[in-house]
Amino acid sequence: MFSQFIQGLLNTGGQAQAMERYAQIASKVNNLNAKNEPQNPLDALYPDNKVNTPSFEKVLQATTKSNFGTLLLDPHLKSVNADIIRQSPQTSLTNALNEAAAIQANTQPASKSQILNVVSQISKKHGVDEKLVQALIKQESGFNPNAKSKAGAIGLMQLMPATAKNLGVKDPYNIVQNVEGGVKYLKSMLDKYNGNMILALAAYNAGPGAVDKYDGIPPYKETQNYVRNILANYL
Secondary structure, eight states, X not given: OOOHHHHHHHHTXXXXXXXXXXXXXXXXXXXXXXXXXXXXXXXXXXXXXTSOOOOHHHHHHHTOSSOHHHHHHOGGGXXXXXXXXXXXXXXXXXXXXXXXXXXXHXXXXXXXHHHHHHHHHHHXXXXXXXXXXXXXXXXXXXXXTTOBOTTOOBTTTTBOHHXXXXXXXXXXXSHHHHHHHHHHHHHHHHHHTTTOHHHHHHHHHHOHHXXXXXXXXXXXXXXXXXXXXXXXXXX
């Protein structure tokens, strides 16, 4: 049980010294074990306050912008859509993908809320005010993806075929492609006229050549009413 050194002390009558030495060694071993491997698993989650070791809760809290306790206790954060619960995860995912694919391919009519969502996402992507894009679409097509003017302008944002082609729009009746092309073109007009919304809208309707020629809104009644109506809906 004892080392040869301690046993020698015992054999020579140094029992008190031997026991003291053994106690010192045992204490040192116990301290080393305690440092290397906590005896209680909770020590890893909530370490001694005297030790500068962050608790598991604090580490997890530091990885999220939300309060850890709020995430656990706030009942509103735990609420979910009941329609999703009634469906299996695979069914919900399939329905969502089918809906997105249908809208993308224009195989089913899109609701106005779906169109507004597309407008919002694409407007943010190009840094254009979505309210302005909404007002423009209302004036151009009345939110009808299948609209076609006598001049041949197509879709929500009434893109002319040549313009649509230059903007990379393969199917101008496609909601996503049409809005993407229209917003991209509107953004280019806003950039050309240094953010002047009136000139950008006039150029969207009559073309930048006409705006440059007259150094402002062209003297076309259609263009003047166009700009006036969009601004009225936007403001």
